[in-house]
Amino acid sequence: MKKIITLLLLFYSIAAFSQTVEKQEDNNIYNTAGLDVKPEFPGGLDKLNAFVNESYLKAGYASEIKGKVYAIFVIEKDGSLSDVKILRRVDPPKAAALIQILKSLPKWNPGKQNGKVVRVLYSLPLVIGS
Incomplete structure (x- = not known):
C-alpha cells in the first residue's frame, strides 16, 4: 500500500511540475502576395468604392478631392481594420475623414x-469623387 501511495505521489509531482508547451499566437502581419486565401471586402471592391464615395459625400468633401487616393491598413483576424494610413498628399482633415470612413x-x-486566419497588410487604391 505504501508503494502504491508513493508511486501515486511521484506521478502526481511529475505531472504537476512538468513543463507544458503553450501555443503562441501568430501576430505576424502577412503580405497579400503569399497568402492561401486573400482578404476580401464583402461584396467586392466595387461595393467598397461605392461605400467610401457615399460616405465621403456625406462628410461634405464631394468636390474637394477627385482621383486616386492610396490607403494602407492591416486587416485583423476578426476582419476589422487597424493602422489605417492615407498615402497620397491629402489635407489632414480630409485624410482624417477618409480614415474614419x-x-x-x-x-x-x-x-x-x-488554414489559419492571419493579419494582413493591405494596400488599396481608392477612386474618390467619381
Missing part, C-alpha cells in the same frame, strides 16, 4: 495562411 467599414473576410 475606412475604420467604419463592415468587417472584411480575413486572409488565411496554412
Whole structure:
C-alpha cells in the first residue's frame, strides 16, 4: 500500500511540475502576395468604392478631392481594420475623414495562411469623387 501511495505521489509531482508547451499566437502581419486565401471586402471592391464615395459625400468633401487616393491598413483576424494610413498628399482633415470612413467599414473576410486566419497588410487604391 505504501508503494502504491508513493508511486501515486511521484506521478502526481511529475505531472504537476512538468513543463507544458503553450501555443503562441501568430501576430505576424502577412503580405497579400503569399497568402492561401486573400482578404476580401464583402461584396467586392466595387461595393467598397461605392461605400467610401457615399460616405465621403456625406462628410461634405464631394468636390474637394477627385482621383486616386492610396490607403494602407492591416486587416485583423476578426476582419476589422487597424493602422489605417492615407498615402497620397491629402489635407489632414480630409485624410482624417477618409480614415474614419475606412475604420467604419463592415468587417472584411480575413486572409488565411496554412488554414489559419492571419493579419494582413493591405494596400488599396481608392477612386474618390467619381
